[in-house]
Amino acid sequence: MGITNSNKQIDASQIDCNGTFKVTLALSAAPDISSNPTDIVLVLDRSGSMAGSPLTNMKAGAKTFIDIIDEATDSTQDGNIGSGSHIGIVSFSDTATADTQLITSVSALKASVDSLTAGGSTNHADAFSKAISLFDPASSNAKVIVMFTDGKTTSGPQPSPVAAAARAAGIIIYCIGLIGADGIDVNVLNDWATDPDASHVAVTPDDADLEDLFADLAANISKPGATNIVIDEILNADFNIVSVTPPTTGSAMTVNATTIRWKIPALGVNGNEGASLEFFVRHVGNTSGMKPVNHSILYTDTEGNSVTFPSPSVQVDCGLVVTPEPCPVPVDLSIENCEDSLVMDVGDTYLESLGRILQLNVTVKNVCPNKRVALAVILTETDASGKEYSRGMKTFTIPAHTSPRCRDILVKCIKFVLPENLNVSGGSTQSMCSTRNLKVRLIAHNIDTDFSCCDSILTL
Helix, strand or coil: CEEEEEEEEECCCEEECCCEEEEEEEEEEECCCCCCCEEEEEEEECCHHHCCHHHHHHHHHHHHHHHHHHHHHHCCCCCECCCCCEEEEEEECCCEEECCCCECEHHHHHHHHHCCCCCCCCCHHHHHHHHHHHCCCCCCCEEEEEEEECCCCCCCCCCHHHHHHHHHCCCEEEEEEECCCCCCCHHHHHHHCCCCHHHCEEEECCHHHHHHHHHHHHHHHCCCCEEEEEEEEEECCCEEEEEEECCCCCEEEEEECCEEEEEEEEECCCCCEEEEEEEEEEECCCCCEEEECEEEEEEECCCCCCCCCCCCEEEEECCEEECCCCCCCCCCCCCCCCCCCCCCCCCCCCCCCCEEEEEEEEEEEEECCCCCEEEEEEEEEECCCCCEEEEEEEEEEECCCCCCCCEEEEEEEEEEEEEHHHCCCCCCCCCCCCCCCEEEEEEEEECCCCCCCCCCCCCC
């Protein structure tokens, strides 16, 4: 079967600047179907929400799946599932129907798929029960259920116990989910599927992707187990690797701050097998926005399996940045073609005395929406006896923000000029090599309040 599934998940949809989150890579693999006969039941959702393009694309995906298994079992698309393998079709809405038994005729399987129409509610428990009933308990064939659905359970009993019983009986369960009109709970699909969840569940919001998902799963089911696997995960430059948890199979190491290498000697050679790797990532960039986590993921193995991992993104919130003091206005000039020198008067400036520029950044914490803030920065210098001397005060109005929650606001580039002839900290006043001892005090208050007078009524 080769690599039967691959996945990448992150445990956060939004983080702050310098925030961390967990990344999980997962694979599953199984032996070659041509030498390990497999009985597969395609369980297909035909509830009312599947009407239109979802049903059309699901049918195309299911028929592509059948063609790939047909060719894999006997090296040719001859219209017959070979090497002792079989495929069966179960469809469901209010109740489930065994549209075929476990058979080898490709034309009969495709005719069953083509005959499906959408309507009714969604009974997953009955779907699992009908699928389980198709398998022969006495058969030594591997047993696989591929459950496709686009919504939550809306009729029948809870399906989780039925899926659990199937897994306990040795049936491998894969779930393909379409985020349809009824929505879908990925955690429920994870509960139904064989562990590890990340490598046995695939979900898409676009029904146009369904044929590719069915095709990828069929291609992977039909290939041999993988050996000498090497996975190089290269992060986006906005992120660094913080730590790596030893994988369930193989070994992992950081190549550099943005690259991790996972090596697996063998996976799924003697039976269905899953592997996962967890590592933690920190945001190190300076900007907000939706950031893709990985730059690329490179996969190789001896068998030449083609493996694609999802590319999740995380929303990074770096807060608001206010720069109250703009830089001096520049004077524009240009040197024309073939000019090797230029003389130009760019204006006047004055040097009053030796001095230093102190530039401060201040973060105002928990500023709530729609409230302006008054910020004062008071700077003093202390002499040898601890007496303080004023070196200036600056006040700013921080504009209100409209974010849905209270947030931190970074105020950047608050500048003070410290002439050396005012140095009371000790040392020479004619040199900028002496230490200056300063104190900074911050005062911040909301300008806007929610106070309003209410009308009063006097009753005699």
